Amino acid sequence: MSGVKEDTQIVAFCCQYCAYAAADLAGGLRLQYPPEVKIIQIPCTGKMDILYALQAFEEGADAVMVAGCLPGDCHFLEGNYNAIRRVERVKDLLRMIGLESQRIKMFHISSSMASQFVRAVEEMLDVVEQLGPNPLRANHPENPKEMISEETR
Amino acid sequence: MAEAMASNGYVSGSNLEKVLRAGHFAVTAELGPPQSADGEVIRKKAGLLRGFCDAVNITDNQTAIVRMSSIGAGAILVREGLEPVIQMTCRDRNRLAIQSDLLGAYALGMRNVLCLTGDHQTFGNHPQAKNVFDIDSVQLIQMVKTLRDERAFQCGDPLKGSEPRFFIGAAESPFADPVEFRPYRLGKKIKAGANFIQTQLVFDIPAFEAFMEKVRSLGLHQQAYILAGVGPLKSPAMAKYMKESVPGILIPDELIQRLEEAGKPWAGKSKDELTKEEKKARSEAWKQTGIEICIELIQHILRIEGVAGVHIMAIEWEEAVAPIVKGAGLYPRPVVEPLPA
Amino acid sequence: MIIAEQKPFEEIKSLVGAAQKVLVVGCGTCVTVCFAGGSREAAILAASLRMASKLNGDPKEVSDVTVQRQCEWEYLDSIAEQVSAVDVVLSLGCGIGVQAIAEHFPKTWVVPGLNTAFLGLPAEQGVWVERCAACGDCILGLTAGVCPIARCSKSLLNGPCGGSQNGHCEVNPDIPCGWQLIYDRLKALGKLEMLYEIRPPKNWRTSRDGGPRKIVRPDLRLSEEE
Structure with a gap:
């Protein structure tokens, strides 16, 4: 992807019943998707904790995507609806902290939607391209002091 | 009250009490004090009401907006020769302050007090204020009666001297x-x-008739004088606002239609299209209709058994009281000689 | 239980001020249940403060710990060491928790991260409502189990004011009229006549109006030797 720095990191929390399978399928279909995405399998987006997302940003992720089942199709009935509200809450927290709220987004991707998964990753890469890297990341040139989380954690 | 009335003795000797005891249909009117220290406002409004009512209610920071105190304005009225009804709410004063203010009011010549809960302060111009509500309106009534009839403070301590006879x-x-x-x-x-x-x-006359029927069945009209609240509507917008937003106010649609009818010559034009003169003429037409409606309401109320008078609330429009009282045939007001003791 | 909500982040930041080492202390009781100051909220706030301060070019060391109850000395003992190592303690307890920390650690600067709101219950998920004003002289036996002190905006004792309409309080249509609730319950239970009695002025001495309150139970006190 042109314009995106090599060390770009996108963390994707993917439901095992849908988006994770879609990512798998994309691989199987030989659909190219950007290598910057780190996929984390979760049993349901309802398991997506606000703290997971915050931690990802604190550790330097440039963007976080949460990908769950299509509305109405949650294996646990409404885990994906809970995730929508939590993503909104994370957006509030990001604004409060001083990061751009666009850095996190909720997607709904069924297990057969491999190309949509690829597009979702590309969309998040575009966001990072626009916003620039996460300013919290270590050795980021815009970071005023090169203080890193190891010592503060 | 029953015992006091039976003995022919007045509880307070106020003009309002005398008028009611003599069996006249009483008229009280409301006077809103200014949001300033200008006593002239009170004197001017007193001039509008003089001779047209038996006593004048002075509101106590009505709708929780700070105004000259009811007792302060009342003292001016007493000097002007009008009889005030001091309104006292439980919102701003605890039992100490209420009692001490009432002692002072009595000493200044005030003889009637209206005991109210008070509008909540969130409506007014100091919504950040801490409210009091130490006692409620029923307890306030009891306290004023205890001061008068038992010559004792709310705590039970006796008064050291003469009691306020409100x-x-x-x-x-x-x-x-x-x-x-x-x-x-x-x-x-x-x-x-x-x-x-x-x-x-x-x-809403039928609704009020139903209320009075229940009041009569409980015999309450024989234990206290009931004055029906009336007031002139200023415009269809005011009527609609009151109907929709003020708790406990029922306004039949036909009354609102009559007001709209009165404004018809100017209908169909937006606010900006009307000239200043046209707006004034429309406002006058509405007000005239509002006064007419008020007179008709009083004429209905006069026929309801158990109603002893009317209380005219012409909010910030005291000029309306004289034509209403005259129009309803309630002018001149009676001059009552005290009953023999 | 005690219901609280987190202060705005800007206010929390200004309360923390220039302190470098911050300990966010959560509380595992009431404020956990109302999602204001439990271990999760403490961790989120600590992470938020770390990130915000870093973005601000002034990275702070912010850690978090949660005790079972901030309002009991023995639970506070367990965090004594962590407390002594920081410049400021940001308590996510209710006002009682903040004061317990202040009292227990006299040398520690402690600031509140919550606004303690009221005594109430969760009416539904995500909604908490006030139920008790802790007046110290319970009258629920006279009012069908609905408290007019806490639930009537004017704390009236002799029935609804003229501002009750369609079951709502004049103050706000979101507030149910406390006296309408009392009336409905008394009516349903066939005890409406209880409303006809005049209730005398309340003795507010048992409330905050009598000064800070205290209860002593001699039967429960330890003897001086102990």
Whole structure:
């Protein structure tokens, strides 16, 4: 992807019943998707904790995507609806902290939607391209002091 | 009150009490004090009301907006030769302050007090204020009666000297909820010691008749004088606002239609299209109709058994009182000689 | 239980001020249940403060710990060491927790991260409502189990004011009229006549009006030797 720095990191929390399978399928279909995405399998987006997302940003992720089942199709009935509200809450927290709220987004991707998964990753890469890297990341040139989380954690 | 009346003795000797005791249909009117220290405003408004009512209610920071105090304005009225009804709410004063203010009011010549809960401060211009509500309106009535009849403070301590002999008023909102409880709440206030009652504004005569029927069945009209609240509507917008936003006010649609009818010559034009003169003429037409409606309401109310008078609330429009009183055939006001002791 | 909510982040930042080492202390009781100051909220706030301060070019060391109850000395003992190592303690307890920390650690600067709101219950998920004003002289036996002190905006004792309409309080249509609730319950239970009695002025001495309150139970006190 042109314009995106090599060390770009996108963390994707993917439901095992849908988006994770879609990512798998994309691989199987030989659909190219950007290598910057780190996929984390979760049993349901309802398991997506606000703290997971915050931690990802604190550790330097440039963007976080949460990908769950299509509305109405949650294996646990409404885990994906809970995730929508939590993503909104994370957006509030990001604004409060001083990061751009666009850095996190909720997607709904069924297990057969491999190309949509690829597009979702590309969309998040575009966001990072626009916003620039996460300013919290270590050795980021815009970071005023090169203080890193190891010592503060 | 029953015993006081039976003995021919007045509880307070106020003009309002004398007029009611003599069996006249009483007229009280409301006077809103200014949001300033200008006593001239009171004198001017007093001039508008002089001769057209038996006593003048002075509001106590009505709608929780700071105004000249009821007792301060009342003192001016006394000097002007008008009789005030001091309105006292439980919102701004605790039992200490209320009692001490009432002692002072009596010493300054005030003889009637209307005991109210008070609008919540969130409506007014100091919504950040801490409210008091140490006692409620029923307990306030009881306290004023204790001061007068038992010559004792609320705590039980005796007064050291002469007691404030107030003619005690209370309010009732016949159409607020729960509606079935309202006559009983009125009964509580009378049991607590209210001598006269002033109701919330009445526009819906059948609803008020139903309320009075219940009041009569409880015998309350024989234990206190009930004055129906009336007031002139200024415009269709005001009427609609009151109907929709003020709890306990019922305004039949036909009254609003009559007001709209009055403004018809100017209808169909937006506010900006009307000239200043046109706006003034329309406003006058509405006001004239508002006064007419008010007169008709009083004429209906005169025929309802158990109603002892009307309380005219012409909010910031005291000029309307004279034509209303005249139009309703209630002018001139009676001059009552005291009953023999 | 005690219901609280987190202060705005800007206010929390200004309360923390220039302190470098911050300990966010959560509380595992009431404020956990109302999602204001439990271990999760403490961790989120600590992470938020770390990130915000870093973005601000002034990275702070912010850690978090949660005790079972901030309002009991023995639970506070367990965090004594962590407390002594920081410049400021940001308590996510209710006002009682903040004061317990202040009292227990006299040398520690402690600031509140919550606004303690009221005594109430969760009416539904995500909604908490006030139920008790802790007046110290319970009258629920006279009012069908609905408190007019806490639930009538004017704390009236003798029935609804003229501002009750369609079951709502004049103050705000979101507030149910406390006296309508009392009326409905008394009616349903066939005890409406209780409303006709005049209730005398309340003795507010048992409330905050009598000064800070205290209860002593001699039967429960330890003897001086102990």
